[in-house]
Amino acid sequence: MTDHHDNLPAPVDEPIANPGLPAHEPRPTDVDKVAEKRAERQVATFFFLSMACAVLFVVAYYGISLTEESGDNTTFAGLGASHVALGVTLGLALMFIGIGIIQWARKLMADVEIAEMRHPVASSAADRVETLAALNDGLEESGIARRPLVRNSLLGAVGFVGIPLIVSFTDLGPVATPTVRRNTLEKTVWKEGTRVVRDVTGTPIKVEDLEIGDLMNCEPEGLVPVHSEEDEREGVEYLEGAELQSAKAKAALILLRMEPKDQTFSERSPENWSIHGIVAYSKICTHVGCPISLNEQQSHHLLCPCHQSTFDLADGGRVVFGPAARPLPQLPLTVEDGYLVAQSDFREPVGPSYWERDSK
């Protein structure tokens, strides 16, 4: 008792008298045979109801077709009738099992109060000595301390097992050396003379097609699939499959025509990149790469719905609000054979930042 301060009262064994467990009060079903039988029937009824719902599910599955003979959808209160019937019957089948089990547990299963005392967390002293002795015996018998060659080669083998794991990471993509970056992250399919076409319809665009205030969602020619080979234009490469999706994800464009007097030109958005107030910007947000086309006609502010980054399209895609660090890349436009074409690729990488990218 030396570690106890003298001015503190000695601990009391039981500061508050233990009231003990309340007296056990039996349930009606414990003492009344009639009530017990009734509860038993209730539980079984719920299980039978569940069975009935499962059977009704099968009936609904085969009985209700998705469309009526007239070709109209089979509906129930504006919802697909088959889906409603399947969902309701399966849901009720599961719910009745649950209700039955709860009723069973509360009314019929054993009803006794149990007090379970806490055990000390540590093992007994004897167990601890025995375990340590066994561990030491094992180390001694394996001879790991006496055979360094075996020990070190084992360590080496375990270390080498990590190599396949690391090597398989290269499947994630090429190592982003400056050369690789120039041909992937920093490049899109836009190049000198690539026609700007409408997304979905794939038709090329004339300057006079756009009125002041018009907004178009565009792609480079070749990324909007054409209906037949006859529609393909000579000299244009039409991509397909994964290549198409990958190229499209980076090359998407929004095209706007605004009053030329509203525009502000700068070094990063020179006057000769736009034609009669028509400007083209990457559709991919520079924050985390959401496609954006929520434009406000009067303010020329383009809003990204993901994190509310806002870009001023009358002023070189300048960030006016939100978490984006860099302006939207602008595509230099010109006219060739009467149609809008790109002067070159984007002059900077499109889309979100990456490790080696600065914030300019």
Place this chain on the structure above:
Amino acid sequence: MRLLNRSAGRVSRLRRGPLAGLLVLLLGLMFTGALYSAFTPAQAEKASKSDDELIQEGRQLFLVGCSFCHGQNGEGITSQNGQYGPSLVGVGAASVDFQVGTGRMPMQQPGQQAATKDQAYSQDEVDALAAYVASLGPGPSIPDKAEYSLDNLSEDEQREAVVRGGQLFLTNCTACHNFDGSGGAMPEGKTAPSLKNTSDKHIYEAMLTGPQQMDVFSNGNIAPEDKAAIIAYLNSIEDNAGYGGFSLGGLGPVSEGMFAWILGIGGLVGFAYWIAAHSTRSEKTEHPEGTDA
């Protein structure tokens, strides 16, 4: 003479009958109505109204209802704080039909955005206003029904158009109006309205004219038949049965999450609470017969 007197006496007696007043009134109304329809050719007023008269009528309406903000000649008014009412030169009849027809104009109060409300002018008055504004400068005219419906296409062509309209809608419109056309929020308190209760004509006019902050989708941008396809797609998703269950406003994860967390999980918690709160003992004390058994 006696005969005449006698019948006059009978009429005189009937005159005091309880329903006589009503009968005379009805007869008089029918007589006037018949005369009117006999002497007035159908739609005489409309046919006789020349374009000039319509424009004149529109100008009178404009001076009373619109010139306070848009200027006496629709030239727009600029106040110290910026634009009060924009110039209406060149906005076209379609713009007037949309703005006044959906109740956005006349605006109730200045604000971020003109809200829809009950139409303040009859359709004839809207037409007159539209004619007057169209006379100020060339602009998009009110579209014909043939332009925004697919009725003249075969059934297969219509189905094809709905698919194309869906792609065009998802590319050009969903950014603001939501994948279901339910509308959405825009910066600084503005909203992109829901398209669910907008008439086909007004959707077409909105694309054509780009009201307020909406971009223009002129006929050079989205061809008239593609606009009709977009409208057909919007109608088709409204006709579709809800195969995915209740649409919950078609607002995406916000409303779905709200229902799942508040109604779904809240309901489960409440149910669990209800089960535990009702003791199997509290309902009955010990059964006297049971203790004997």
